[in-house]
Amino acid sequence: MAALKILVIPGSLRTGSHNARLAAAAADQLAQAGAEVTRISLGDFPLPIYDGDLQTKSGVPKHAINLKRMMSAHHGVLLVSPEYNSSVPPLVKNAIDWVSRVQDAHETRGQVFRERVFAIAAASENRLGGARCLAALRLILAACHAMVIPNQLALAFAGEAYDDMDRLKHPADIETLDALVRQLVDVSQRMM
Numbered sequence: 001m002a003a004l005k006i007l008v009i010p011g012s013l014r015t016g017s018h019n020a021r022l023a024a025a026a027a028d029q030l031a032q033a034g035a036e037v038t039r040i041s042l043g044d045f046p047l048p049i050y051d052g053d054l055q056t057k058s059g060v061p062k063h064a065i066n067l068k069r070m071m072s073a074h075h076g077v078l079l080v081s082p083e084y085n086s087s088v089p090p091l092v093k094n095a096i097d098w099v100s101r102v103q104d105a106h107e108t109r110g111q112v113f114r115e116r117v118f119a120i121a122a123a124s125e126n127r128l129g130g131a132r133c134l135a136a137l138r139l140i141l142a143a144c145h146a147m148v149i150p151n152q153l154a155l156a157f158a159g160e161a162y163d164d165m166d167r168l169k170h171p172a173d174i175e176t177l178d179a180l181v182r183q184l185v186d187v188s189q190r191m192m
């Protein structure tokens with residue numbers, strides 16, 4: 001059987017990002033669960049803010065096409081996003097918007113969302129852990145007809161959530177990430 005491939009996308013480019021750190025911890029867990037994991041940075045796929053005129057004039061930017069193809073090469077995608085003003089940051093929303101406009105040969109537009117499994121997580125220094133961003137992100141992905149697994153992680157007090165080895169240290173967080181990873185692997189395997 002082919003290896004299960006999971007793509008992990010942190011939704012922040014910030015140095016010392018809590019979400020990049022959580023994405024790294026989740027990637028480790030996924031690898032331990034047997035998945036072949038690719039962790040990318042959206043900084044390698046720079047995109048202008050979506051503008052219909054720009055798309056009409058120049059087409060979908062190559063970085064959006066590359067990001068879509070990167071997603072297509074994996075069975076599942078884990079998005080780990082910060083919360084900005086109770087919602088999804090522009091970096092993440094804009095990437096989704098552009099990818100949803102990509103139409104590769106022999107595909108319908110947005111097929112990449114419909115044919116793979118998504119999981120979502122967030123990290124924040126506050127006590128809600130970015131839970132409102134997750135609600136908004138779930139809605140956006142639903143609009144793209146993506147299958148988003150029910151398990152998710154909103155990591156609260158993210159600055160104090162790790163031990164010296166960069167592993168989550170609170171049992172509740174460990175358990176929640178574990179459940180997310182198991183479900184993402186399970187559901188992705190069933191859709192392979």
Ligand SMILES: Cc1cc2nc3c(=O)[nH]c(=O)nc-3n(C[C@H](O)[C@H](O)[C@H](O)COP(=O)(O)O)c2cc1C
Pocket residue numbers: 011012013014016017018019020082083084085086087123124125126128129130
């Ligand atoms: C414009 C802006 C809005 C923010 N709004 C929220 C918010 O609604 N909820 C929250 O938990 N944190 C909020 N924050 C704090 C971010 O969650 C925090 O900066 C976080 O560390 C960003 O993620 P990162 O560490 O992965 O870069 C906001 C930050 C910015 C810059």
